[in-house]
Amino acid sequence: MSDILAVSSLTKRYGGLVAVKDVSFSVREKEILSVIGPNGAGKSTLFKLISSFVTPTSGEVRFRGERISGLAPHQAARKGVVRTFQETTIFKAMTVRDNVIAAHHLRSRASLAGFFFGTRLARQDEEEFGRSADEILTFLGLSAMRSEIASNLPHGHLRALGIAIGLATNPAVILLDEPFAGMNHEETQRAVEIVRGVRERGVTVLLVEHDMPAVMTISDRIVVLNFGQKIAEGTPQEIKDNPAVIEAYLGVEDESIGL
């Protein structure tokens, strides 16, 4: 398996605070890689750096060998690196289906003027988006509520909608922001299945997460951050046995890191 995403010497400073310091790792094609770490370890900043929502102070992110750091978020998305948000970030006043249809933007072949005048290409696009949206909604188990206004969805489904929006862009790499946060055991099980399904669609998954047991079951590899630095990288088993990781989580109950 080849590397699809390469993070090298990534550093982000906010004034005197170093949120992310000299972090390097790479993501392989079609793997599930999780970034974990205690609160304030710099996970969120790293996430924003990779999705180009934040520009690094130094270092860079390369996608298939091409530098994406410093691009606008929509340009990174156009290349194929797409992030999802935590649950409140959806198009609240649109229906569930319209949310996903809107997110097909990158797949449109017709221009804006084409859509205005309703050219044949534009009509084909719209038909295709509808079909694809229905397929994605079925895949995520949302088809029963496709006509609901998105803000009325219960929490678990909101998260699924976020993933649906991400998938609609046809990404090569999808970045999931804490996909299991606040879920009970059963919901987590379902979400784990969804993330596996996403990978089976041929999408590389990079996720940032707190929920240790879920991360341990789902990940091919794990990167551990502490105080903005990478302290470990490896398979779930290697991470479990790593003394530096255990130390970083010292004071945390053993079960919560899945030991």
Added chain:
Amino acid sequence: MMKARNAIALAASLVLLLVAIPFGIQASGRADLYYTLTSVALLSIISAGVWLTFYIGRINIGQGAYALMGGYVSAVLVTRYGFSFWLTLPLAGLFCAAASVLIGLPILRLRGVYFAMVTLVLTEVARLLALALPITNGAKGIVSIPLPGAVRIFGLTLIPDFATLENPRLAFYIMAVIAMVLCFVGMYRLVNSRIGHLCQSLQQNEELASSIGVDIARLRVIAYAISSFLGGFGGAIFASITQSIYPSSFTVADSVNFMLNCFLGGLSYVFGPILGTFVLYFGWDILYSFGDFQLLIFSIILIALMLVLPNGLFSLRLSRSRGEVTQ
């Protein structure tokens, strides 16, 4: 089926606007209504531009600046350079659109009240510029602008010279109504096409919109340019009707009114600006008999309306005929 219904609705409104209303006015002898209704049509075009900026999630209190700009562009081209009014009409719109791209690029990065405040200042800047620039003739303004001339193709008169007409008011009315219908057919199409989807995505969450690959900066500028085009277009026709343009032809109060027209009609209804402008214009006139209390009563009614119908007058009709609109 949807298309057939839309075509019928369009035909019905054209018959109403171009046949029934002129006929009623002739019958009642109230020729002054032509001028009033022409104003409503033009103001609703200018307000449609404001509505479009609301549609991408920006509060625009600066439309007066573009209306003023459009009026001056048309007036200067007609009086100084002898352009045909009909040619200056699109030129005025395009000039405003180009100006709005330059202005919009930096200020559209602002959101909420910050954008609103900057646009509020724009109208005042436009007024001061009109006072100061040599080409606008300062406070004296540009007066005695000739009426729109004839348009002929191969000796065939498409549009007669307004100055030779027996009733130029009717001609202006017909022109304004046709422009309004074209404007709102375009707006309807825009909102109901994929572009409408994208504008809504911008209005509801810009971050998410950019994460799905929407070039939000570009889309914002496009919407603002269309908005300003409509402002300049409407302003140009106004200058031609009144045959004059002054720095005070469009003031901050007008900019606020354009925004109120949108609020009153309803921000989620594309035809809201027509209804809002109509009600606001006639409501103000009806209260004329209250003299000094006109503004007070007018304001109280407006505040009450916004409290009772926060989604505008159109929400009244929809909630009755289609059940409660989901929020």
